[in-house]
Amino acid sequence: MKKEVVILVISWLLVIILYIGKVPRDIKGKAHISFLFAQTLSWVYIFYSVYFKRVEFPFREFPYATKLSFSLYYMIYPAFAMFFELTYPKSKSGVRIILHYVLF
Template identity: 50%
Template sequence: MRELIVLVLIWAAAILLLVFKVPREKRRDANIVFLFSQSLAWLYVYIQTFTGNMEFPFREFHESTKMSFSLYYIFYPAISVFFILYYPKKGFLKKCVYFGMYAYGIQGFAYLLAQYTELITYNNYSLLMQFFINCGILIIVRGFYYWFQKGFVK
């Protein structure tokens, strides 16, 4: 029952934040970042479940997939949207701290889910490796968004 409550809260938080906190002029950008983050999340979680590093004992679609739908297709892409929206314009140190905060925030949230629910089970968990993977995913999202924006700059 705890898992279901957490999933409902994740859905509500993600939808409410995306609807009310994304400015109108940035909605198109938020959509493309959200969709791109979903594809990255799918690839990441597929590799992790295929190699046995991660399991999802409680899943929404138990018969059709071994992956968690809500976490990797709704919540983490929503985090990527806010990562891009509030990305600092200047300051190398500020950008590094920003990347670190988001990478550790994602990691901390996933760790709490693994400890207190059955949404995630880590079989081979390395704190440092997970941090670098989260940073890598955020760098790829940021790179894609930068590339996407260059086509619209006149």
């Protein structure tokens, strides 16, 4: 199996396990909204980047259907954005907010 496929499988499993294990039931709706919003923004951005030939993906999950990287911009980046928002510090401490941005 190619190393790209192994990395994608691990990434998908990690996102699913983190979502199931770390997102509390009472804020799953907020998590879905932030995930879909980040997915929309990343899709628009990468669509225009590929359209104007600013980026090219050597490995794609669906090479005949699209020139986009499916997993990266439809699962992994939106998951990062979702966890960024869900774990954003509620306190107004500048140090905690800066550390949060540095971590992500």
